[in-house]
Amino acid sequence: MADPKGFLTHDRELPQRRPVDVRIRDWREVYDDFPAEKLTRQAARCMDCGIPFCHNGCPLGNLIPEWNDLVYRDDWREAIERLHATNNFPEFTGRLCPAPCEMACVLGINADPVAIKRVEVEIIDRAFAEGWVSPQPPVARTGKKVAVVGSGPAGLAAAQQLTRAGHDVVVFERADAIGGLLRYGIPEFKMEKRNIDRRIEQMAAEGTEFRTGVNVGVDVTAAQLRAEFDAIVLAGGATAWRDLPVPGRDAEGVYQAMEYLPPANKGFGDSGISAQGKHVVVIGGGDTGADCIGTAIRQGAASVTQLEIMPKPPADRPGSQPWPTFPMLFKMESAHEELAEMGGDRVYAVSTTEFVKDAEGRLAALRLVDVEGPAAGFKPVPGTEREIPAQLVTLAMGFLGPEKGGLLSELAELSAGEFFDPRGNVARNTSYETGVDGVFAAGDMGRGQSLIVWAIAEGRSAAAAVDEFLTGQTALPVAIPPTARPLV
Ligand SMILES: Cc1cc2nc3c(=O)[nH]c(=O)nc-3n(C[C@H](O)[C@H](O)[C@H](O)COP(=O)(O)OP(=O)(O)OC[C@H]3O[C@@H](n4cnc5c(N)ncnc54)[C@H](O)[C@@H]3O)c2cc1C
Ligand code: SF4
Secondary structure, three states, X not given: OOXXXXXXXXXXXXXXXXXXXXXXXXXXXXXXXXXXXXXXXXXXXXXXXXXXXXXXXXXXXXXXXXXXHHHHOOOHHHHHHHHHOOOOOHHXXXXXXXXXXXXXXXXXXXXXXXXXXXXXXXXXXXXXXXXXXXXXXXXXXXXXXXXXXXXXXHHHHHHHHHHHOOOEEEEEEOOOOOOOHHHHOOOOOOOOOHHXXXXXXXXXXXXXXXXXXXXXXXXXXXXXXXXXXXXXXXXXXXXXXOOOOOOOOOOEOEEEHHHHHHHHHHOXXXXXXXXXXXXXXXXXXXXXHHHHHHHHHHOOOOEXXXXXXXXXXXXXXXXXXXXXXXXXXXXXXXXXXXXXXXXXEEEOOXXXXXEEEOOOOEEEEEEEEEEOOHHHOOOEOOOOOEEEEOOEEEEOOOEEEOOOOHHHHHHHHHOOOOOEOOXXXXXXXXXXXXXXXXXXXXXXXXXXXXXXXXXXXXXXXXXXXXXXXXXXXXXXXXXXXXXXXOOO
């Protein structure tokens, strides 16, 4: 145990965010550095619980009390070994995960939980800085070939595990760069892309081959892939977006979040659809919406408003979402802080009834109405209809599952059973295998829209299943079965 009295003597502390008026002038990550002595105190708060609920909260089963103790004892090298034992990419989760581990931390029952995520990111950043993250090529090769379709966290985790197990792995990505949503969905101010690049360098040095600009199902067929490879891992994400088909939807200036964010991420705001000087409305109150807000503010929007159809969530755990569940709480992300500072609004329990166009067909305003909560079926509240000015709208209303057609349609025709589950995701058996022999599915493509930590956990687990399929046995770890779900 780190420090038997640590949780009594130290308060939870996180690094400061850089001042809003400074950080919105650049695209760099928002957090200031965190001094090592402060981090040691945070690690010291861990109680090394007999039953560490943080493990259960984390789909990867991260060995959290072990690395808290090692950081406290200044053994950073061993700490990264223990962290990498369960997580291929702690630099992604340490920056981007909503940290279900912290929501499940035992200290959180009657105090602030351990700052697990901060400890995680400091361990991996230090390991990279010290040169401890080196390529781990396999000692022997199996001669088996695996194609991974999609280079998000699920595909990358599966590829790294399978390459290290000795297989020849090729990752196919239709975009022009590797990383999936990490690359072109999540903005630079949440995670600088150099974090992806240095990990790809390590993976390439281990022997994973990356082919970008290849849309599987279009540039190469599933049949060709099956002929060339011994196994296929589908990790194409859940990229079919939810739309808002109300009058005026075709107005110029209404975009899906994933039409707006990728060009901004490519040119750090200088290319694509600009919010500069515009009244921007973001429809959708989740993470994707927050990313649109931060991007629009950095592009110089005149105003930004966020709309959410659900009622405002509570600031503290309600009785209906007790420890150790992952509660739906009111969040103040960095982008929300920026929004508040520029006088922007977050409006809850409101629905858009029309995109109002000007004479040239450009978006001019949004017609809104307040609605009663989900129990009342989002019934409009009479007398609350109003218009707000808008020249740019981003729809950040979630995703409906993987895109059908192309690759998935071709495979569905070959499937022995139902290729899709009732929710429209790719169906898997307990070994992540689809209805097509030798074709596996991991991440959002099989689970539906989820989180990076779940994608990595699925990628690792699917890799174990593929390894066993190819060689009849495996020593690769399984983090979760495909049916595992968050504790809610
Ligand atoms: C804007 C945004 C912000 C988010 N922020 C967070 C966050 O802060 N924290 C968090 O935990 N989660 C966040 N998420 C969710 C998280 O990014 C996803 O759950 C995660 O990336 C899923 O990983 P994946 O590997 O399954 O798929 P993805 O990351 O979606 O990657 C799939 C890849 O497959 C490629 N592909 C698809 N079909 C083909 C094909 N036929 N041929 C070749 N390539 C193909 C796609 O181009 C894509 O690059 C966010 C999501 C969005 C949209
Ligand atoms: S639950 Fe919290 S206090 Fe207990 S071992 Fe995990 S991080 Fe430490």
